[in-house]
Amino acid sequence: MIDRTNDVQALDAAHVLQTYRRAPVTFERGDGVWLFDTAGRGYLDLLSGIGVASLGHAHPRLARAIADQASTLLHTSNLYHHPLQAPLAARLAALSGLERVFFCNSGTEANEACLKFARRYWHARGEPRPGLVALEHAFHGRTFGALSATWDEHYRAPFAPLVPGVTWVSPDRPADLDAAVTSATAAIVLEPIQGEGGVRPIPSAFAAAVREACARTGALLVADEVQCGLGRTGAVLHSDTLGLKPDLVALGKALGGGVPVGAALVSHDVAAAVAPGDHGTTYGGNLLACRAALVFLEELVDRGLLEHVREAGAHLKRGLRRLAAAHPEVVEVRGAGLMRGVVLDRDAGPVVETALARGVLVNRTAGSVVRLLPPLTITEAEIDQGLERLDAALTDVLARSAS
Numbered sequence: 095m096i097d098r099t100n101d102v103q104a105l106d107a108a109h110v111l112q113t114y115r116r117a118p119v120t121f122e123r124g125d126g127v128w129l130f131d132t133a134g135r136g137y138l139d140l141l142s143g144i145g146v147a148s149l150g151h152a153h154p155r156l157a158r159a160i161a162d163q164a165s166t167l168l169h170t171s172n173l174y175h176h177p178l179q180a181p182l183a184a185r186l187a188a189l190s191g192l193e194r195v196f197f198c199n200s201g202t203e204a205n206e207a208c209l210k211f212a213r214r215y216w217h218a219r220g221e222p223r224p225g226l227v228a229l230e231h232a233f234h235g236r237t238f239g240a241l242s243a244t245w246d247e248h249y250r251a252p253f254a255p256l257v258p259g260v261t262w263v264s265p266d267r268p269a270d271l272d273a274a275v276t277s278a279t280a281a282i283v284l285e286p287i288q289g290e291g292g293v294r295p296i297p298s299a300f301a302a303a304v305r306e307a308c309a310r311t312g313a314l315l316v317a318d319e320v321q322c323g324l325g326r327t328g329a330v331l332h333s334d335t336l337g338l339k340p341d342l343v344a345l346g347k348a349l350g351g352g353v354p355v356g357a358a359l360v361s362h363d364v365a366a367a368v369a370p371g372d373h374g375t376t377y378g379g380n381l382l383a384c385r386a387a388l389v390f391l392e393e394l395v396d397r398g399l400l401e402h403v404r405e406a407g408a409h410l411k412r413g414l415r416r417l418a419a420a421h422p423e424v425v426e427v428r429g430a431g432l433m434r435g436v437v438l439d440r441d442a443g444p445v446v447e448t449a450l451a452r453g454v455l456v457n458r459t460a461g462s463v464v465r466l467l468p469p470l471t472i473t474e475a476e477i478d479q480g481l482e483r484l485d486a487a488l489t490d491v492l493a494r495s496a497s
């Protein structure tokens with residue numbers, strides 16, 4: 095029997111391009127909110143693969159559907175019809191109020207598609223608009239278009255020159271939209287809750303100013319709901335909660351429950367500007383991806399998961415408030431539903447590492463924020479158990495820094 099932990103980690107160090115800083119743990123099995131490493135140790139997963147394992151791990155209905163699809167038909171390309179893509183598009187359209195769907199494979203591709211379709215819209219009207227307005231602290235992905243609208247200079251600088259025409263605004267200064275959004279602006283692109291930027295909800299005053307700027311200039315609104323959408327906060331789209339009516343929405347992560355699938359949802363008017371050949375991708379919306387996404391949406395909408403998230407999210411919020419009250423190094427708890435950030439007065443790295451050692455998975459974002467994105471299926475008892483472990487990790491780190 096090989097020592098899977100050491101072999102895998104050594105092989106990774108030797109042969110995988112080192113674009114990730116991985117924690118020294120190898121997971122080989124999951125069950126609900128639990129992950130198990132190669133030594134059989136269980137960890138409570140409060141991160142769900144960064145918001146992807148929305149139904150938890152090894153979800154029985156999803157697993158059965160995937161296995162059934164694998165033994166029926168996986169992929170035919172977009173040269174032909176298959177029975178699952180159009181019903182999934184119809185379902186997403188009905189849920190979002192946006193008429194048409196382009197399928198892709200990831201969040202960054204969904205944003206890439208939205209940005210291209212926004213420019214396509216203005217091109218079709220005979221008044222090309224190159225400009226994009228993006229937000230400070232935004233994260234939209236790593237491909238060139240999405241990266242160009244991503245705030246962190248550290249992600250962008252090594253790959254310059256990027257797509258030109260991006261103007262940055264701070265979500266804390268809504269009045270700046272007056273000058274930033276003009277008749278040359280194709281679209282404003284925003285995450286209703288900024289995830290990688292530190293779980294920062296868009297302030298309602300900024301959302302109101304976005305509505306006003308779009309109405310004033312005709313600029314389209316792209317909502318990147320890759321992380322905060324699809325039930326994460328208890329709503330199908332978090333834009334709705336902010337009173338925003340986007341023309342385009344980017345989806346990813348939770349949609350396939352672990353099977354890679356992304357989607358760009360577009361309004362009737364934007365769809366009218368897009369012609370065959372304008373955009374495409376080989377894998378987009380194949381049978382496996384669509385089957386998984388249909389199961390996820392059934393769970394979310396028809397089988398009560400949305401209501402569950404609202405209750406579980408409120409429970410998590412109460413628990414995190416207690417945690418904050420007990421630890422002076424917690425300066426704020428932000429977010430909504432099952433998307434929460436615990437803002438520390440220091441680097442969150444040691445807390446995340448200590449939490450892993452105590453058997454709970456969270457991650458660090460924006461330096462000082464401990465991020466929680468548990469499976470949407472997490473129970474209140476599991477939340478309590480996770481928070482107990484996080485509480486112990488915070489106590490450990492505080493004790494170490496005091497000594």
Ligand SMILES: Cc1ncc(COP(=O)(O)O)c(C=O)c1O
Nearest residue numbers: 200201202233234235289320321
């Ligand atoms: C809001 C948001 N948009 C886009 C992306 C990129 O998604 P992907 O990593 O699937 O390309 C992410 C990933 O974290 C995200 O959080």
